[in-house]
Amino acid sequence: MRIIYYIISLFSSQKSANLAKERLQIIVTQERRKRRYLPLLQQELLEVVRKYASIEEEDIQIHLEKQGNYEVLEMNIALPK
Amino acid sequence: MSKIIVITSGKGGVGKTTTSAAFATGLALRGNKTVVIDFDVGLRNLDLVMGCERRVVYDFINVINGEANLNQALIKDKRVENLFILPASQTRNKDALTLKGVARILEELKKDFDYIICDSPAGIEHGAIMAMYFADEALIVTNPEVSSVRDSDRIIGMLSSKTRRAMQKMPAIKEHLLITRYEEKRVNKGEMLSIKDVQEILAISLLGVIPESLEILKASNSGIPVILNKETDAGQAYLDIVARFLGEEPPQRKKKGFFSRLFGI
Numbered sequence: 001m002r003i004i005y006y007i008i009s010l011f012s013s014q015k016s017a018n019l020a021k022e023r024l025q026i027i028v029t030q031e032r033r034k035r036r037y038l039p040l041l042q043q044e045l046l047e048v049v050r051k052y053a054s055i056e057e058e059d060i061q062i063h064l065e066k067q068g069n070y071e072v073l074e075m076n077i078a079l080p081k
Numbered sequence: 082m083s084k085i086i087v088i089t090s091g092k093g094g095v096g097k098t099t100t101s102a103a104f105a106t107g108l109a110l111r112g113n114k115t116v117v118i119d120f121d122v123g124l125r126n127l128d129l130v131m132g133c134e135r136r137v138v139y140d141f142i143n144v145i146n147g148e149a150n151l152n153q154a155l156i157k158d159k160r161v162e163n164l165f166i167l168p169a170s171q172t173r174n175k176d177a178l179t180l181k182g183v184a185r186i187l188e189e190l191k192k193d194f195d196y197i198i199c200d201s202p203a204g205i206e207h208g209a210i211m212a213m214y215f216a217d218e219a220l221i222v223t224n225p226e227v228s229s230v231r232d233s234d235r236i237i238g239m240l241s242s243k244t245r246r247a248m249q250k251m252p253a254i255k256e257h258l259l260i261t262r263y264e265e266k267r268v269n270k271g272e273m274l275s276i277k278d279v280q281e282i283l284a285i286s287l288l289g290v291i292p293e294s295l296e297i298l299k300a301s302n303s304g305i306p307v308i309l310n311k312e313t314d315a316g317q318a319y320l321d322i323v324a325r326f327l328g329e330e331p332p333q334r335k336k337k338g339f340f341s342r343l344f345g346i
Contacts, residue, residue, distance in 0.1 A: 015271030015272070016271065016272055017268070017271045017272055020227050020274055021278045021281075021282070023227065024227055024230055024274075024282050025281075025282060028231060028234045028282055031234065031235070031238075032234070032238070035238045035242075
């Protein structure tokens with residue numbers, strides 16, 4: 001009986017390890033993108049502002065805050081005198 | 082130069098404490114003066130796994146609060162020369178771990194030890210961040226299983242953003258992947274993620290693989306780190322990991338073709 005089940009399982013569905021790998025690749029990529037987007041945004045903003053004023057990296061501060069159903073992006077750019 | 086190494090994973094029950102005990106013991110066996118610190122405040126267990134639970138008098142928090150000095154709290158291992166344990170507190174909560182306090186103790190230990198191993202608690206909260214904050218290198222303990230791999234990825238993200246090296250723009254923490262509870266048979270049947278799968282997803286360098294082994298439970302039952310049982314698969318795997326960490330290339334193990342297949346890639 002066992003052999004029959006084994007043969008059926010070979011043909012029937014995808015191997016569960018492959019399924020695990022696919023699902024992980026999708027979710028991990030998504031979560032990484034989310035994690036990286038704030039520092040990337042900060043970097044890009046820095047480059048844009050630098051076209052017009054000379055500022056340091058510390059002069060841009062970004063905070064993301066959750067408030068109920070939405071997120072608030074707070075940005076502080078200190079320009080030189 | 083002494084090195085601070087955090088043993089971390091995010092997920093609980095994957096083998097952080099087992100690995101901390103074995104890895105620290107292995108480093109000491111090779112002649113390095115090593116201390117292993119239990120950061121799991123409130124749920125201390127490293128002392129049990131290392132068989133010194135009845136010798137705990139003072140703990141990490143006592144030292145941070147100045148209620149005891151380091152020499153009073155450090156437990157000298159009875160089996161292995163050069164090995165010391167700093168137990169966690171069983172009664173306080175994790176907030177007792179302050180950044181300043183941890184920094185001061187680590188600085189003091191650095192004067193005396195070659196390796197400082199930080200056994201992280203599970204989770205991504207304060208205790209886990211304190212354990213990783215000052216690390217130079219990290220061992221990320223991962224089971225070939227979806228929730229463990231995802232949590233490891235999360236921890237890798239924190240290592241590169243929430244630690245001293247990240248915040249002070251110093252060279253990044255060196256990350257090592259350690260896959261534990263690996264079952265070659267199930268991998269071959271397509272029931273378990275392979276070493277290559279896990280490595281591809283997490284994209285950090287592999288330090289080694291510990292096979293699923295009945296000996297791990299026997300070792301913790303008796304309070305003897307599994308690395309001291311050199312006859313076992315798991316013990317040998319930990320010995321190889323320590324050797325590889327120290328920059329050697331241990332010969333491939335022939336037994337059952339297991340290791341030759343694992344590392345012969």
